[in-house]
Amino acid sequence: MMAGVRRHRTLGQIFAAPIVVGVLSVVGLVAALIGDGWWDALSWLSLTLPVLLYFFFVGRRNRPRLTGK
Amino acid sequence: MLLLCITGLPLIFHHEIDDLLHSEVKAADVPPGTPTADLDRLLANALENSSLKSPHFLIWDHDDPNAMLVSVGEHITSDSTRNRFVRMDLHTGAYLDSPDVTGRFTYIMFKLHVDLFAGLPGKLFLGLMGILFCVAVVSGIVVYAPSMRKLDFGTYRRNRPRIVRWLDVHNLAGILLVMWTLVVGFTGVINTWADLVLKAWQYGQLAEMTAQYRDRTLPAKLTSVQAAVDVAKQAVPGMTPSFVAFPGTVFSSKSHYIVFLKGDTPVTSRLLKPALIDAETGKLTDSRDMPWYVTTLFISQPLHFGDYGGMPLKILWALLDILTIFVLSTGIYLWLRRRKAGVSVDRAVAQVSAAEGSAVNGSAANVSAANVPQTSS
Numbered sequence: 001m002m003a004g005v006r007r008h009r010t011l012g013q014i015f016a017a018p019i020v021v022g023v024l025s026v027v028g029l030v031a032a033l034i035g036d037g038w039w040d041a042l043s044w045l046s047l048t049l050p051v052l053l054y055f056f057f058v059g060r061r062n063r064p065r066l067t068g069k
Numbered sequence: 070m071l072l073l074c075i076t077g078l079p080l081i082f083h084h085e086i087d088d089l090l091h092s093e094v095k096a097a098d099v100p101p102g103t104p105t106a107d108l109d110r111l112l113a114n115a116l117e118n119s120s121l122k123s124p125h126f127l128i129w130d131h132d133d134p135n136a137m138l139v140s141v142g143e144h145i146t147s148d149s150t151r152n153r154f155v156r157m158d159l160h161t162g163a164y165l166d167s168p169d170v171t172g173r174f175t176y177i178m179f180k181l182h183v184d185l186f187a188g189l190p191g192k193l194f195l196g197l198m199g200i201l202f203c204v205a206v207v208s209g210i211v212v213y214a215p216s217m218r219k220l221d222f223g224t225y226r227r228n229r230p231r232i233v234r235w236l237d238v239h240n241l242a243g244i245l246l247v248m249w250t251l252v253v254g255f256t257g258v259i260n261t262w263a264d265l266v267l268k269a270w271q272y273g274q275l276a277e278m279t280a281q282y283r284d285r286t287l288p289a290k291l292t293s294v295q296a297a298v299d300v301a302k303q304a305v306p307g308m309t310p311s312f313v314a315f316p317g318t319v320f321s322s323k324s325h326y327i328v329f330l331k332g333d334t335p336v337t338s339r340l341l342k343p344a345l346i347d348a349e350t351g352k353l354t355d356s357r358d359m360p361w362y363v364t365t366l367f368i369s370q371p372l373h374f375g376d377y378g379g380m381p382l383k384i385l386w387a388l389l390d391i392l393t394i395f396v397l398s399t400g401i402y403l404w405l406r407r408r409k410a411g412v413s414v415d416r417a418v419a420q421v422s423a424a425e426g427s428a429v430n431g432s433a434a435n436v437s438a439a440n441v442p443q444t445s446s
Binding site: 009011014017018021022025029033034036039043047048050051053054056060 | 213218219224225227241244246248249334335336368371372378379381382385392
């Protein structure tokens with residue numbers, strides 16, 4: 001896989017992960033409104049995800065990877 | 070928008086910041102179930118300790134279950150936004166304090182965030198900015214697709230020039246936060262319409278409920294506010310009072326106490342229900358659910374403030390806000406670069422990469438193919 005190989009991604013591939021994160025964000029935003037206790041915890045978890053993913057992607061080393069995500 | 074994100078950040082923790090910066094007299098700690106003080110006595114005591122003498126609202130403190138705020142103005146007709154809060158101990162009825170909050174850091178941040186010290190026009194202006202922000206977020210989603218056509222989700226090309234790195238950060242944080250920024254942005258816009266919603270309710274439902282009282286003047290002597298609260302509680306079982314509006318204030322008619330009651334879950338505690346008590350007879354005259362436009366405002370408030378899921382949610386709100394500041398500032402940088410170069414960011418990135426690629430190892434293609442194992446550089 002060197003120069004010349006250009007796999008263009010489809011819209012589905014581009015937006016698959018963002019949609020999952022987006023849906024979880026909505027779950028998180030609504031959960032804490034519905035109730036306390038477990039609902040709050042669910043909200044915290046699902047809203048932590050985008051923050052964690054951000055730091056994961058920005059912080060990870062640029063090592064050669066064998067598998068695409 | 071940067072201003073809104075930056076001023077919004079301390080507002081998430083306004084209660085904690087006020088606690089830290091300003092000492093306040095604490096209400097007595099009492100075991101749960103302690104009966105509250107008689108409200109008439111509490112009110113009289115509050116007025117005794119206040120230079121202003123006309124009570125507008127009694128508010129059960131949202132942040133402190135042991136305290137009650139009495140909002141007092143000069144006259145019953147004076148502008149309520151200039152009222153002074155008198156803090157009272159809800160259980161003993163004792164006077165706590167009555168600080169001037171207008172010089173506080175949080176107050177200045179609040180005004181900058183809400184109306185730029187310019188009242189309703191300021192609010193509506195910021196509301197318009199909020200709408201443009203939402204449009205910008207949506208346009209960001211649209212341009213995300215072509216920008217990511219050749220990249221993996223989460224790509225961050227750390228060894229590339231700044232424009233490439235910042236584009237990646239902008240894309241990554243932007244798309245991860247997209248739902249949160251849209252929700253907080255749009256609920257913020259709805260909040261800027263709060264004054265209009267209040268007006269609509271006054272001339273709509275409130276006018277309807279108080280139609281036969283329309284020509285009355287203020288009662289010479291008001292009935293007991295404690296009795297009014299008791300009647301309201303009985304009329305709407307399962308809900309607890311959140312605040313009382315005195316006759317003649319913006320939240321009531323000239324003839325009524327209105328007791329606004331709330332539920333006990335995070336969402337129902339935001340949905341207030343008014344119970345109208347005739348302030349001459351002390352009798353309940355009406356109680357209805359709020360119309361949809363008020364309910365929408367009530368629900369959009371917590372979703373904007375992030376104050377409905379304890380401290381962890383507030384911290385998350387702050388982190389998400391900081392990341393949004395990143396997205397905004399990298400966005401400004403990319404836009405400036407683009408203006409300077411007179412070409413699109415994609416083109417600029419390609420140019421930078423091409424120049425760099427030929428200088429390093431001649432492989433211009435790994436510009437965009439981050440999943441290709443990179444040669445050491």
